[in-house]
Amino acid sequence: MKIDEDSFEKLLAEHPPCLFEVKVIDDRIIVLDKTQQVEGDLLFFGGDRFEAIEFAFDYQDVIGWLFFSDGENLEIIAKPDNALDTDEIFKKVFSSDGFETREEQLKIARFIEKLFKEARHGIIEAPTGTGKSIAYLVPAVLHAKRHSEKVVISTNTKNLQLQLFNKEIPFLKRFVEFKAEIAFGRNNYLCKRKVESIFSKGDMLLFDGDSFSYIKDFYKTTTTGLKSEFFSQYNIDESLWRLVESSTLSCAHSKCPHYKKDCFFYKVKDRLERADIIVSNHHLVLSDSVLEHAEILPEYSCLVFDEAHNIEKNATNYYTNSTTTSEILRLLDMLYKKGLKTESGLLANFDGIEELKNLIVEQKNLIESIVETFLKGFKKREAIALEVEGLTDFAKELSNCIGKVINSLNNFIKDRDSSEIVDIKGVFLLLSNIRDIIESFLVFDNRDAVLWIEKSGGVKFNITPVDVKKPLNDFLLDKLNSVVFISATLSVADSFDFFKNVVGLDNADCYIAHSNFNYQDNSVLLVVDDLHEPKDEEFDIDVAEALKDIAKALETNKRGVLVLFTSYRMLNNVFESVADFIQSKGFDILRQGELDNFELLNRFKKGGCFLFATNSFWEGIDVKGDALSVVVITKLPFEVPTSPIQRFRYEKLKKEGVNAFYEYSLPKAVLRLKQGLGRLIRSKDDRGVMVVLDRRIFSKSYGRVFVESLSYMNIKRIKSSEIESSIVDFFDSSVS
Known part of the structure; x- marks a missing residue:
C-alpha cells in the first residue's frame, strides 16, 4: 500500500x-x-x-x-477483519485441526483473486483433492467485503449447494466475518395467498385425498416454506405443489396481504440483498439471467460456476423453451373442472359464466382427443425433429383450441377487479406463452435454434439453441465483470480449447492445478488391449469374462467395484451373464434401476459390492476407502447423437468444414472418461485400480488424446489373461 x-x-x-x-x-x-x-x-x-x-x-x-x-x-x-488477505486466511485454514497445507489450493485462490481484481473471466481445472470449494470461497469473500459487491457461487446440484452452505461456509466463517445466503428458484417456495385462497373458496377438490390437509398443516408450521422441506415430510403428487407454489405471473404484489411482510419468497429475497456471498445453482443462475424485472438474484458482479463441465448441458436445458400438452390440460383443470356432482377450479365460484366454463371443458376434451390421435405409433419418449409428418396440422389444431380459451378468458378478465382474479390472470399469461411456443412450429425461420418434439407428458414442444455461446455471452459473460468456470475435468490433453469453444470464451485466463493425490504410487490404470472392439458381438462376452477375473482377484478382501457402462442394454446383458458368478465369490451385486440412486449408493458404501451403473454414476459420487477400490470402464464414453439437437449440432459442424468427431465428440468423451475415473481416488489414503476394457485407447489413432489427458496416471497395457494377477499384485504391493 x-x-x-x-x-x-x-x-x-x-x-x-x-x-x-x-x-x-x-x-x-x-x-x-x-x-x-x-x-x-x-x-x-x-x-x-x-x-x-x-x-x-x-x-x-x-x-x-x-x-x-x-x-x-x-x-x-x-x-480490519475484512482486510485480511488470501495468504493470511489460508495460514489460519492450514493450521486448523484436520487440515493440511495444500499449495495448489492457495494457488487457485490467488489466481481467482487476480481474476476478480482485473475483471477477467477464467477457466480452472482443479482435480479431486485440491480443495476447490475453499479455494474459490476465500477470494470471493474478500472481493465481496472489499468492494461491497455480491459474489454468486453456482453449483450443478442442490446437494453441493447445501454442502457449501452447511459445511464449507460455516468453516470459513471461523476466520473471516461475512454474510452468506442460499438461493433457490421461486417455485421452491409456498405461496401463502394461494393456500388461503384455495381454502376460503373451497377449491380443495383440486387435490386428491389428504393432499390439501398436508399442505395446510405445512403452511401453519413451516418457517421456510421450502418445497424440499414439504416433500421430506409428506408424499403427494409433485404436480399438486404447482397449485400453491410462488410464481412471478400469479403474484399479487402490493395487493397481497403477505407481500414484503411475511411472504416466504420475499423474505428470502430481502436476505439475498444483504448477503456478501450467494450460493445458487446453475438452473437458477441461467434462468434468472434471462428475466427482466422478475429476477430472484440481486445485482452481482462476479460469478463462480463450480462443476462447470456440465455447463453446456445445463445451458442447453435452461435456454430451451418448452411446453407440454399435459401442462395445457393441467392449466385448464386449474381454471375449471366439472365432475359428476361437483365443480372445482379458479372459475368455479363465479356465476354467469357458464359459456366460458363449458368452453374450457370442450376444448380440454378436444385437446385430449387430438393428442391421442397424433401420438399413435410413437415409441416411448421418442424425440423427433420438426419435419415429422402431421406436426404442422397438430400444432395448428392445438393453437386454435388454446386460442379460443384465451380469447374468452380475456373478455372475462377485462370486466373484473384485478384483485379477485390474480391467479386466473396468471393462468391466462401461461396459456398465452404456451400458444406462442406452439405457433413457433407453424412459422419458423430461426437458423440458430432447433425445433423438436418428444413423447413426454403427452407431446413436449422444444425450441433449443444450436449452441449456447450466444445466450451465455449475451446474458452472463458480457454483463458480469468476472465469470470463473471451475471443475475437476475441463481440459483435454492439457488444453482448454474445447471448453472455450463450447462457452464462447476466447480470451479467458486459464489454470490447470496439480492434484494433491499421488496417482503414480496409489493407483494404476490397466488397459486391456486384446478384447474384441465394442462394435463386435463378442464384446459383451469379453466384458463379462473380464469382470469374472476381477471378482476372483478381489475374492479374499471383498473390495468394492464400480462398473460403468454407456448404455442400459449392455449393462443388463452383462449383468445377467455374471450376476451368479460374482455372488458365488461372496459379493453383493447391485444394478442401477433396481433401487433409487440414493439407496443404491448407500448400500454400495457398506462395502463388498459390485455396482453396475451408467449415466449419473459417472460423476458426482464420493465413496472413500475399500468400498470402492476398482473402477471398470467397459467402453469409451462417446456420445451417440440420438436427440434432434445433438444430430443438428453434428451436422452443423460438418457443414462448416469441421471434423465433428475430433473437434466435438472426442473431447466430450475424454472429459467423460476423466469424470468416471475420478470416482476412484477420493482421499490421499485411497488406493485403487482403474480398468479400461476398450482396446481403442491404444488401437486407434485418436486414443493418444485419451492417454495424453491421463498423463498424471500410471498406465499399463495388459492382456486379458493378466487382469486377475495385475490387480492382485497391485493390492499385495500396497500391503507390503
Whole structure:
C-alpha cells in the first residue's frame, strides 16, 4: 500500500503528531481530513511508533485500518477483519485441526483473486483433492467485503449447494466475518395467498385425498416454506405443489396481504440483498439471467460456476423453451373442472359464466382427443425433429383450441377487479406463452435454434439453441465483470480449447492445478488391449469374462467395484451373464434401476459390492476407502447423437468444414472418461485400480488424446489373461 501522491500535501501542512481520517481504495490511501474522532480508518502521522501501536490496542473495537507514517516510511499498524488477505486466511485454514497445507489450493485462490481484481473471466481445472470449494470461497469473500459487491457461487446440484452452505461456509466463517445466503428458484417456495385462497373458496377438490390437509398443516408450521422441506415430510403428487407454489405471473404484489411482510419468497429475497456471498445453482443462475424485472438474484458482479463441465448441458436445458400438452390440460383443470356432482377450479365460484366454463371443458376434451390421435405409433419418449409428418396440422389444431380459451378468458378478465382474479390472470399469461411456443412450429425461420418434439407428458414442444455461446455471452459473460468456470475435468490433453469453444470464451485466463493425490504410487490404470472392439458381438462376452477375473482377484478382501457402462442394454446383458458368478465369490451385486440412486449408493458404501451403473454414476459420487477400490470402464464414453439437437449440432459442424468427431465428440468423451475415473481416488489414503476394457485407447489413432489427458496416471497395457494377477499384485504391493 502507498499514500496517494496528492495526499502528501495535507500531511506536510500539519505539525506532527496528529491523526488523519483516511479512505482505502485498493492499494491507495487517500488522506481526507485531520480528525479527533477515533473511529474508522485512520493514519497516525509523526510521533512515536510505539504510541501508535498502543493507540491501536486501546481502540481496536472501533477502528479499522491504522497506518503510521513518519513522512518517509509507511507501516500498517492494524487491519480490519475484512482486510485480511488470501495468504493470511489460508495460514489460519492450514493450521486448523484436520487440515493440511495444500499449495495448489492457495494457488487457485490467488489466481481467482487476480481474476476478480482485473475483471477477467477464467477457466480452472482443479482435480479431486485440491480443495476447490475453499479455494474459490476465500477470494470471493474478500472481493465481496472489499468492494461491497455480491459474489454468486453456482453449483450443478442442490446437494453441493447445501454442502457449501452447511459445511464449507460455516468453516470459513471461523476466520473471516461475512454474510452468506442460499438461493433457490421461486417455485421452491409456498405461496401463502394461494393456500388461503384455495381454502376460503373451497377449491380443495383440486387435490386428491389428504393432499390439501398436508399442505395446510405445512403452511401453519413451516418457517421456510421450502418445497424440499414439504416433500421430506409428506408424499403427494409433485404436480399438486404447482397449485400453491410462488410464481412471478400469479403474484399479487402490493395487493397481497403477505407481500414484503411475511411472504416466504420475499423474505428470502430481502436476505439475498444483504448477503456478501450467494450460493445458487446453475438452473437458477441461467434462468434468472434471462428475466427482466422478475429476477430472484440481486445485482452481482462476479460469478463462480463450480462443476462447470456440465455447463453446456445445463445451458442447453435452461435456454430451451418448452411446453407440454399435459401442462395445457393441467392449466385448464386449474381454471375449471366439472365432475359428476361437483365443480372445482379458479372459475368455479363465479356465476354467469357458464359459456366460458363449458368452453374450457370442450376444448380440454378436444385437446385430449387430438393428442391421442397424433401420438399413435410413437415409441416411448421418442424425440423427433420438426419435419415429422402431421406436426404442422397438430400444432395448428392445438393453437386454435388454446386460442379460443384465451380469447374468452380475456373478455372475462377485462370486466373484473384485478384483485379477485390474480391467479386466473396468471393462468391466462401461461396459456398465452404456451400458444406462442406452439405457433413457433407453424412459422419458423430461426437458423440458430432447433425445433423438436418428444413423447413426454403427452407431446413436449422444444425450441433449443444450436449452441449456447450466444445466450451465455449475451446474458452472463458480457454483463458480469468476472465469470470463473471451475471443475475437476475441463481440459483435454492439457488444453482448454474445447471448453472455450463450447462457452464462447476466447480470451479467458486459464489454470490447470496439480492434484494433491499421488496417482503414480496409489493407483494404476490397466488397459486391456486384446478384447474384441465394442462394435463386435463378442464384446459383451469379453466384458463379462473380464469382470469374472476381477471378482476372483478381489475374492479374499471383498473390495468394492464400480462398473460403468454407456448404455442400459449392455449393462443388463452383462449383468445377467455374471450376476451368479460374482455372488458365488461372496459379493453383493447391485444394478442401477433396481433401487433409487440414493439407496443404491448407500448400500454400495457398506462395502463388498459390485455396482453396475451408467449415466449419473459417472460423476458426482464420493465413496472413500475399500468400498470402492476398482473402477471398470467397459467402453469409451462417446456420445451417440440420438436427440434432434445433438444430430443438428453434428451436422452443423460438418457443414462448416469441421471434423465433428475430433473437434466435438472426442473431447466430450475424454472429459467423460476423466469424470468416471475420478470416482476412484477420493482421499490421499485411497488406493485403487482403474480398468479400461476398450482396446481403442491404444488401437486407434485418436486414443493418444485419451492417454495424453491421463498423463498424471500410471498406465499399463495388459492382456486379458493378466487382469486377475495385475490387480492382485497391485493390492499385495500396497500391503507390503
